[in-house]
Each structure stands twice: as structure tokens, then as C-alpha cells.
Amino acid sequence: MKKNISLILRILVAVILIQTLRFKFTAHPDSVYIFKTIGLEPFGRIAIGILELIAGVLLLIPKTVWLGAGLTIGLMFGAIFMHLTQLGIAINNDGGVLFFTAVITFILASVILYRFRKDIPFINKKM
Secondary structure, three states: OHHHHHHHHHHHHHHHHHHOHHHHHOOOHHHHHHHHHOOOOOHHHHHHHHHHHHHHHHHHOHHHHHHHHHHHHHHHHHHHHHHHHHHOOOOOOOOOHHHHHHHHHHHHHHHHHHHOHHHOOOOOOOO
């Protein structure tokens, strides 16, 4: 049962990460607005999109779950930080959906990383 929960969490986070890529890679006006506001348009938008794609794929590969979760935590921390410092909670009257999605994704990735902490090679080396 625990294995199924971990798999469901991994798939959920990967889907969240991957489904947002269409907005970043097609230069959706909301995505362009966000990255222009923080001064990273267009290269930051594309780079973050690529990193989110990598994180989503890593979450689905059993040996790299910990790495995908760690990368996701870093990406979501950056998104949350930008919302709190430059963007605000609500973007273009979205009611805070992007912010709360980032918070939920951050929490889920943290749970995943905790569950897979024993797989982190440089922390759990036996001496």
C-alpha cells in the first residue's frame, strides 16, 4: 500500500510539472507576463521549463526519484519566493491558483523526498 501511495504522489507531481510546460514553451501571455515581471523572459522561462521537464521525468524513474523530488523542491521554492517577493499571490486575477499549486507541489515533493531519503547516494554511504 505504501508503495502505491508513493507512486501516486510521484505521478501527481510529475503531471503537475509537465502539464505547465505548454504554457512556458508556447509563450502563453500569463507565462510571459510572469517571467517579464521577474526579469527572466524569455531565457528564464525556457530554462525553468526544461528543468521542470527533467524533474518530472526523474520522478518517474525509480533510481532517480530522490533527485527529481529535490529538483522539484528547489524549483517550487523559487516559484513561491517570487510570488511572495515580486509577483504577489494572485496573477492576472487567477485567485492565487499558481501560488497554491506551487505550495502543494512543494509539500508533495518534500514528502516524496522524505520517503526516498534512503536512496540518496551521497547521504547514505556506508563507511
